[in-house]
Amino acid sequence: MPIGPMPMASDGTIENKLGIQISWIPPASGLTYKLYRTDNAYAPYSNAAPLATVSNVSTFDDKKAVAGKEYYYWITVCTGPSGTCGQLLLSDKGIRRFPAPGGIKVTQGMYDDKIKITWNKIDLATRYTIRRELVRTPELGSMIVYDANTTFTSSTNSFEDSNAISVENTNGILLTFNYTVTAFNDYIGGDTSAWVSGYTSRYPKITDFKIENEERDGKNETIYPNVTLSFTATKFPNQYRASESSSFSRVNFGPTEPGNRYKFPLSTSGGIKKIYLQVKNSSGKTSKSESRTITFIVPPKITSMSLVQDRSNPTIVTVNHVVLNDPTNYKVSEKENFNDVREPSLYSKTTPITYRLSPGNGTKRVYFQTYNRAGSSNKLYKEITLNVR
Numbered sequence: 001m002p003i004g005p006m007p008m009a010s011d012g013t014i015e016n017k018l019g020i021q022i023s024w025i026p027p028a029s030g031l032t033y034k035l036y037r038t039d040n041a042y043a044p045y046s047n048a049a050p051l052a053t054v055s056n057v058s059t060f061d062d063k064k065a066v067a068g069k070e071y072y073y074w075i076t077v078c079t080g081p082s083g084t085c086g087q088l089l090l091s092d093k094g095i096r097r098f099p100a101p102g103g104i105k106v107t108q109g110m111y112d113d114k115i116k117i118t119w120n121k122i123d124l125a126t127r128y129t130i131r132r133e134l135v136r137t138p139e140l141g142s143m144i145v146y147d148a149n150t151t152f153t154s155s156t157n158s159f160e161d162s163n164a165i166s167v168e169n170t171n172g173i174l175l176t177f178n179y180t181v182t183a184f185n186d187y188i189g190g191d192t193s194a195w196v197s198g199y200t201s202r203y204p205k206i207t208d209f210k211i212e213n214e215e216r217d218g219k220n221e222t223i224y225p226n227v228t229l230s231f232t233a234t235k236f237p238n239q240y241r242a243s244e245s246s247s248f249s250r251v252n253f254g255p256t257e258p259g260n261r262y263k264f265p266l267s268t269s270g271g272i273k274k275i276y277l278q279v280k281n282s283s284g285k286t287s288k289s290e291s292r293t294i295t296f297i298v299p300p301k302i303t304s305m306s307l308v309q310d311r312s313n314p315t316i317v318t319v320n321h322v323v324l325n326d327p328t329n330y331k332v333s334e335k336e337n338f339n340d341v342r343e344p345s346l347y348s349k350t351t352p353i354t355y356r357l358s359p360g361n362g363t364k365r366v367y368f369q370t371y372n373r374a375g376s377s378n379k380l381y382k383e384i385t386l387n388v389r
Contacts, residue, residue, distance in 0.1 A: 004033070004076040004086055009094025012188040019063035020094040022073050026058050032078040034085050035060055037071050045074050045088040053081055065096040068124035068185045098122055098183035098190025101157070106179050106198030112205055112234060114162040115198040117179050121157040125183035125190070128154050132161065135176040135197055145171050165200055165234075172236060174202060174283060204235035204279050204287040211264075211275060211294045221295040223374040225268070229277065230261045233287060237279035246276050246289065253280055270298035270325040270374075299375035300327035305368055307384045310354075314388055319353040319368050327370035327377065334358055336367050336379070344371055361387050 005024035014021055022035060032055040036048035051073075054060055065071055072093055078085040103120035110116070117130060134140075134148035147167050152159055161177075168175050178195040209231045213222035229242055239253035242264055256279070266273050273296050278289045301324045310316040319332055329344035332355045345353075347370060357364050363385050370377040 003089050004074065006090045007035075007073045007075045007092045009071070009073050009092045011093070012095050012097040014097070016067060016097050016099040016191050017063075019061050020065045020071060020073075020096045021059060021061050022075070022092075022094065023059045024075055027077065030056060032080050032083070033057075034076050034078050036074040036076070036088060037062065037065075039069055039071050041070070041072065041093075043072075045091065048072070048074055048088065053078070055081065062094075062096075065094075066124065067096045067098045067122070067190070068183075068188055070095050070187060095188045097188050098125055098185075100191040100193040101128065101181045101183055102193075104179070104181060104193055104196045106196045108198050109201045109203075112201045112203075113165045114160045115164045115177065115179075115200055116158065116160050117181070117196075117198065118158040119181050119193070122183045122190070124185055126155065126185045127183075128157065128159075129182045129184060130154060130159050130161075131180045131182070131192075132164075133178045133195075135178055137176055139173065140175075143171075143173070145173075145175065148175065148177070161198075168200065174235065174281075175199065202235065202281075202283050203285045204233045204237045204281050206231055206233045206277060206279060206287055206290040208232040209277055209290045209292055211292045213294065220293070221297055222266075223297045225266050225296075226263050227266060227275075227294060228261055229264050229275065230259075231277060231279070231290075232260065233279045235281050235283075235285070237281045237287070239280040240277065242275055242277050244273060244275055246291070248276065248278065248289075253278075266294075266296045268298075270296050272296075297372060297374045298325050300325045300370040300372055300377035302368065302370060302377050302380050305380040305382055307366055307382045309384065314386060315357045315359075317355050317357060317366065317384060319355060319366070321353070321368060321380075323370050323377065325372065325374075325377075327372050329371040331367075331369050331371075333367050334364060336381075338367065338369070357384075357386050361385075 008023050010021040035051040037051040038048040074088040074091045076085040101119040107116045130152040176199045182192045183190040212228040214224040241253045243251040274293045276289045276291045280286045304322045306320045307317045327347045330347045331338045331341045331344045365383045367381040369379045
C-alpha cells in the first residue's frame with residue numbers, strides 16, 4: 001500500500017463552525033482514506049485514535065475537535081472502506097478557533113460611572129479581548145469624539161469599562177458605545193461576537209453641594225437674607241432649581257451658568273433653613289434632590305412682657321417675657337435709652353431675668369430689649385407700683 005498523503009490541518013484560520021479542516025493531495029483517484037487523531041504531541045502515531053473513513057474526497061472537517069486545543073492528524077490509504085490500510089507516517093498539527101462568545105450583556109444606564117459587559121465563559125479560553133467603538137447618535141453630529149474607540153483585555157468572562165465616563169467627561173457629552181468580545185488562549189483566537197451597545201446612567205448626580213453665607217466666614221449661619229449656592233454634578237446638567245420645599249412647589253428649572261454659583265433668597269423667618277437642589281440635563285433626566293442647611297439669624301422679637309414682684313423683697317421684679325429668634329443678650333432699665341446700662345447681659349432661656357427697682361415709692365416704668373448678632377428686638381415696657389413702708 002502507498003504511504004498516506006501529507007495531511008494539511010487548518011490552524012484556526014477558518015471559522016469555528018467548520019472545526020478543523022484536514023486536506024490532502026490524493027495520490028490517485030477513487031481511493032479510500034482513514035484519518036487518525038491525537039491531542040498528545042508526544043504520543044507515537046500508533047497511539048492515534050481513528051477519526052473517520054472517507055472515499056473519493058480530499059478534505060475532511062473535524063467538527064468534534066474542542067476549540068482552543070491542538071490536535072495531530074495522520075492519513076492512511078486503504079484498499080476500501082473495510083480493506084487493508086497503509087502505514088501512518090506523515091502528520092500535521094491543527095487547532096480549532098474559539099466560537100464567538102455568547103450571552104453577551106452590556107449595561108444600559110445601570111451605573112453612574114461605568115459600563116459592565118458580561119458573557120458566557122468558553123472552555124480553554126484564558127483571556128478575552130473587548131473592543132469598544134463609538135455609536136454615532138444624531139446628537140453628536142460631526143463632532144470629533146476623542147479616545148472613544150479602544151480595546152481592553154479581561155481574564156474572566158466580565159469586564160467593567162470605567163474608562164467610558166472619562167471619555168464622556170473629556171468630550172462633554174453623553175455617549176453610547178458598542179462592544180464585541182473575542183476569546184483567546186496561548187495558541188489561538190476566536191470568532192468575534194456581534195456588537196452590543198451600552199451606556200452609563202443618563203441621570204445626573206449631584207456630587208457636591210454647598211451653601212455659602214454672605215459673610216464668607218465658613219460658618220453655617222448668616223444674618224443676611226441671601227446665600228450663595230454652589231454645586232458640582234455629573235452628566236452635564238444644563239438646568240437647576242432650588243427651594244426650601246422638598247417638593248419644589250411652584251419652582252421651575254432655570255439655566256445653569258459657568259461655575260454653578262447662584263444667589264438664593266431665604267424666607268424671612270429666622271431659624272434653620274433646609275435648601276433642596278435638583279439638576280436636569282439635555283436628555284431630560286432629573287437628578288435626585290440633595291439638601292443642605294444653614295441657620296438664618298434674624299433680630300429677636302419680644303411678643304409679650306410682664307413684671308412680677310418678689311414677695312419677700314418688693315424692690316426686686318422678675319421680667320417674664322416671650323421672645324423669638326434666639327436672643328443672646330438683653331437690657332433692662334427704667335430709662336428708655338438704657339444709658340445707665342454699660343453692657344448688655346447674657347441671655348439664657350433657663351435663667352430668670354430680675355431687676356432691682358429704683359428707690360422711692362411710686363409707679364415705675366421698666367423697659368426691656370433683647371439682642372443677637374443680627375440686631376436688636378423691639379422694645380417693650382411695663383409699669384408697676386412700688387409701695388414700701
